[in-house]
Amino acid sequence: MSTRQDDMVRKDARRILDCSERIHRQLFSQVLSELNKVRVSVGQYNLLSVLADEGVCTMTKVARSLYVTTSAVTAMTDGLVRKKMIRRRRSRQDRRIVEIAITDEGWKIVAKIRRQVENFYIPILKSLGKRNTRELISLQTEMCEIMGRGEK
Secondary structure, eight states: OOHHHHHHHHHHHHHHHHHHHHHHHHHHHHHHHHHHHTTOOHHHHHHHHHHHHHOSEEHHHHHHHHTSOHHHHHHHHHHHHHTTSEEEEEOSSOTTOEEEEEOHHHHHHHHHHHHHHHHHHHHHHHHHHHHHHHHHHHHHHHHHHHHHHHHO
16 A cells, blocks of 8 residues: 555544544443443443353453453452342353353343443434445444454
């Protein structure tokens, strides 16, 4: 790629970054307010979200999904266990492995936050219209696929 093309791509990347940051700041302020009510950190919510999507997981699997260490996951799980949002147990196959699973209480938090995020996006998507929304979804899906290829 030529220097001119690099500059254009960098400029586009900056525009995406600027827009993403604005969207995330606004969304984050709403979500954070709700999480504070139930005394759950963003990291703990992300952990709950992984468990909601993946089911029973090992501490190692959650750590990889969140790009953190297993000791960080242990610290996050301690508070969630106390709040009865997850349960932690030793694997039946290998007692050295700790498995965690979301509880009904944890599901309530995830459902509430996900509904809040949906409600944040609904007026935006209505304004975009059906065609632009489909294109946005298609492009974001493609970006996720590209990012996923880099993880392997």
